[in-house]
Amino acid sequence: MVSRHVDIVDVARRAGVSPATVSRAFNHPSLVRADTRARISAVVDELGYIRNRAARSIHGKRSGTIGLIVPTVDNAIFSRLIQSFSDALNSRGFTLLLSAHGYDLGREKDLLRSFLEHRVDGIAVIGLDHENATFALIENRQVPAVALWNHDGASRMSCVGPENHHAGYLAARHLADLGHRRIGLLFPPTRGNDRAASRLEGAEALLAERGIDVPDRWRIEAVYSVAAAKRALIDLIGDGDIPTGLVAGNDVLAQGAVFAAAECAVGVPDRVSVVGIGDFSGSAEMTPSLTTVRLPAAEIGEAGAEILLELVRSQRRHPLIRRNLPLELAVRASTAAPPAP
């Protein structure tokens, strides 16, 4: 009972029309008479015919797929982005190809190649920092592309996101405005991660403006995980000399820091204030609730999809589109004025 797969010719034969008519019934319904269309539709259901997009896209038609390459899926903030990007795509009839490169820009290029083999109609990547080969691939192929998560007025490709530099700046400014002078920086490795790098630069810019110096022992590096951040901060607290304020590169790290403080009975915000970046799910609900710079993840995904599909539609010359999304500081319970010395 090995029924070969039914194709458009089978449908045509059974409906008593030519394959061309069946094809038209799908793609240009107005060109085929209503009763013919109905007959075809009935046969399609009867035979369980499913169109073959590969065969379609071979004709220079759209493949109907969009590729998204992220550093990692396993991170609350990208999850929300992926979700909204995917929803926006699906609602417009596109299918998402997804891959994660694990913060390895070399792998990113390979994944891009693989997506191009699949002839995706467009490409979305995270951030503006990529290998030259990656840019070259995109430019030579003239494939519509957009960078999510980072805005830069001088970017080499279309982009949509907030200014990460400004996010770091805002977070640090909040602490400085509260009167903190002894400030620590808890950031992930910035190699191959221009978002984190920009945030760090932004924080440092503000601190320099205010004449605040951050000693090396208060510059802490931890990979993106609550556990790693907690461990790193417990070490710092163990050393005795702790800052009164801490800027974390994102909310996962900030959460880890808060948990560490709780475990070491170091009051937040009484002894140390913590500010994060991201406003992940849970940050507002934890105790103490986390002060953070809200990144509009869902908006980025939606706007990114919109821009990308716009580029896909505009056949010829792809213009550069840049969209700057606003940041806002969410002041909650994890920050306060520094304790009296």
Place this chain on the structure above:
Amino acid sequence: MVSRHVDIVDVARRAGVSPATVSRAFNHPSLVRADTRARISAVVDELGYIRNRAARSIHGKRSGTIGLIVPTVDNAIFSRLIQSFSDALNSRGFTLLLSAHGYDLGREKDLLRSFLEHRVDGIAVIGLDHENATFALIENRQVPAVALWNHDGASRMSCVGPENHHAGYLAARHLADLGHRRIGLLFPPTRGNDRAASRLEGAEALLAERGIDVPDRWRIEAVYSVAAAKRALIDLIGDGDIPTGLVAGNDVLAQGAVFAAAECAVGVPDRVSVVGIGDFSGSAEMTPSLTTVRLPAAEIGEAGAEILLELVRSQRRHPLIRRNLPLELAVRASTAAPPAP
């Protein structure tokens, strides 16, 4: 300067061979002489040729894609699953197509159809509860498929995951063993979510065994979000009559419950014990650290990919493969014996 895209014939011409040879150089390198291969490879680089998988898959070849349909991406536990599934796929040269149906099984079927149009080589879905049309589509098409996240010895399709029923049972048993008799259940809506439904059944089965009755006011429903769970529990606490133990349908809900208790100054575990299911990232680090039933998310993703690719390889008749992954209770600080009455 609108350079038409370079195809295999262009490469062949430039390399002074036939298209067939170029094709073979890619797919069966052993069949072509080393120096010819080198010449072709040079031309490929020079011209920036990228193979067209659509054209390949039209020949009945693999498309090299696997479809994964999840209820939502925006959830820590699926994130980890997606990540490991994706990695396993990539490492074997496959590309992931991902879609989320938002707990709507009707949309799930539509997404499946769309994946089939793309001629995915295999399909992975979450859970064993699907529309009949979904099963029919999979069976008629004879497309390799696997259900992730749920094991059932009598399942209609291949599956890999833990027994969710047992997860609920373990969580409830832990509380009962500690001596709790006044137990509440905090679960998500179970419609279209057989994982949650099974867990709830498992918990209820244990409670019935022990002769413990759960009044309706202690059966709380909240969608999968820390915020919703927190709100629901704050309401419950406000009512005054609170249970000594709480089984949460997953860690997100459990975290919300713990945060709610903290906000209302209800001690965990002194006044109320909370047990979750999932062991999400952060559960071990929060204060108090969360007692939970660990679900092996990463293992499921990897095993799922393995099984699926196995099915893809085994051309003909697809056997049913079922893999039961073990659960384990992680006892941490959020549970203890009930307070003396």
Place this chain on the structure above:
DNA sequence: AACAACGATGCAAACGTTTTCATCCGGCGA
């Protein structure tokens, strides 16, 4: 020296669509 065997390559058909162009038919105005 004739021939078999083998390795490397080319030729052409095939895959499942879409689309251009041609055909056919009925109706309409001159």
Place this chain on the structure above:
DNA sequence: TCGCCGGATGAAAACGTTTGCATCGTTGTT
């Protein structure tokens, strides 16, 4: 009556690959 037009459909070419079969040297065997 004739020619024309427009709507519906069919025939066939095209898309970019892969692959079965044929071809052509070379080399080894008898």
